Amino acid sequence: MDAPPAGTGPVPGGLPRRVHAGYALGSLATGAFGTVPGLLLLPYLTDTLGVAAGVAALLVLGPKAWDVLVNPVAGRISDRTRSRWGARRPYLLVAGVAMALLFAAIFAGPVDAGPAAGAYVAIAFLATATAFAFFQVPYVAMPAELTGDYAERTRLMTWRIALLAVAILVSGAVAPLIVSATGGGVAGHRWMGLFVAALIVLGAVGAFLGTRGAPTGTVAESEPTLRAQLAVAARNRPFRALLLCFVVQSAGVATILAGVNYFAGQILRDPDGGPTLLFVCFVGPALLVMPLWTRVGARVGKLAALVAASLILAVGALALVAAPVLPAVAVYLVVALIGCGYAGQQVFALAMLPDCIAWDEARTGRRQAGVFTGLWTAGETFGLALGPGIYGLVLQASGYVSSDTGTAAAQSDTARLGVLLGFTVLPALLVAVALLTLRPYDLTPARLAEAGTVRRGHDVVAVGDDSR
Template structure:
């Protein structure tokens, strides 16, 4: 939400170049994450296989994230490359946190329904922290005068949340069940072949990549949309609050939908809601503010369900593989999963930035949003609405190939 505007409006980086600076460091994780997964699968410590990575990688991510926005070179022409370098290192450290973290639920329980309950808590708490960070960061940025000083204070604020989260997850999982190192495929290539042969997992990954890309495209455009469509930079906080907060209240509703109708049907319903609402937002220039916020809330409702069911179905795919093969490879599966999710989160801002470049958006190093042509303003709108709606809609077609249900896990 903040990195792309930081590059185009504070560092003075052209939108097309900013797209590459945002995309390439995260694309590196696509290669790295499966490797991290294999490493964590084979790790043996008194803290378990996953938890050491949570602690050390989490602390490292905190420091590197702050450095992204430290701007020691000011707004000089080469400053954007410093940002990209720090972003690359942050993405690398985050891979060592994220992959073990996502692998843990599959090793905590064998229950098909309990995994959904676990993910309900995860999505709700994730939404809470995203809400605090996502709404608080723009507020602090603007309150501290914007520009480089504002970004530095914002980074310290978010970094403190990262550090707290790291310590909480490390210490609170001290007594959680952990997986044991068992036989696995002899090489990473062989493990990746096994993951690719798992059809439900393969379909789920592709769907989640598409939806992560679309949602990330929208998040990258929040501040631009607030300024050039709603004519109010202060609307950034409200837009973010309204799109994230539904997860706090509606995730239990989605859980009950999953328990009654199945996770797959719940995922399809959430995806339809997310896609339709995003398409509807294209009419934003013609709507009053409350109409825009109502559609944003509906997007948040669909997004909460999409997150819950995607994360709840992932451990099912891993458990299905473990029961079928008798081998422990959760790390590789989650490595591929997080690689796909990371690719989507990188592609989203990159796509939005390329749309801005295509519609001739003018960058600046003043730290403010310059007046733009009507062509550029149209690019801001379409990149925030029509483009992500098309992307997230792809998952609706792909989900037809998912066929893993509870009875298959019971007989695997």
């Protein structure tokens, strides 16, 4: 069954559970790619290929920073796509499969150590990040076109984030185990690359098939240049505030992710089982509290719930600075608290994005989901890349010693302090300070309804100028 024609608008109310589940499957792909490079790529470069921490930080940051330019292009191209599968779904399949193949190639280089090996990883990672942009941008754009209902978007995001948590758990916990179980070093990372590639294929194909027959909404051509897209976003004050907050918070979360292996090995003294236990404690509770966060959001509103979840995340990360003197069980309990905050932070930020898109359509009469999601994923990708980059520079500044043996070298007390502070204080500050950028955000169901009413009355100017 083909999707309805592009001219039909999003459904006004509930979506079938098949569409909820099908759309959520895409999080297997986004979760695996968002988790494993941030978790394993920096230590792979420093402790297996022997690349200096500062250079490794730049090699990890560069390809993801490239996506800042590529994502808006992907959004513009998907906005202009016309096919019997809709504007977005073709990219779920084609870009998703390409991303899987390229991800496996990152760890399948012809050189096993040294600068040449690091350069190969950077090039392969750049290609994978480009394919990811063409999957992620259309994927994130779809909710605003699947439904026009404010509450339904939260439900759709809850399904997505729940499966995202599963993807993070499976990829983040199992990937290090595969590396260890298959001999570690370069060979172990190659097997891990194949495993993650399989997860990406499952998610991409599942999302493509699961959203078959779902509403495609009205997709208009977006602005022709990046400058014009930025101008569109600049006139949407709630979007500006939400994007800035999410980018900074993504950098904070990414520093935690980048530091897991280092924290487990240098602080917990458990380099083999520690990363997996940290991930189980981080993601497991998140799955349990997801329904609770949905009820909290319905009761207090998305904005207040986002603030609350972010503060829980920040306070938990700051508390981990005491990890060297805490028993291991206490450390893992604090990590579980961080996971609860992270779950809510993701749910509400992603549920507020379609509201910003709907607000823009109500003001202007133009649906440009690709513009906003292209800029959103560019910002998110940059934040997720900035985290490992910052963490690598902290390691370099604290004197971290690299190794090409597949096992971390012995580190000084100063280096171990850098590992600790980069994993705790730094992300806590980033997540908490980012909340200050949300002060201009003021979208509510009533304000969205008011904007739609004014638009239907052809009085766009009255609420249309939100550039202040």
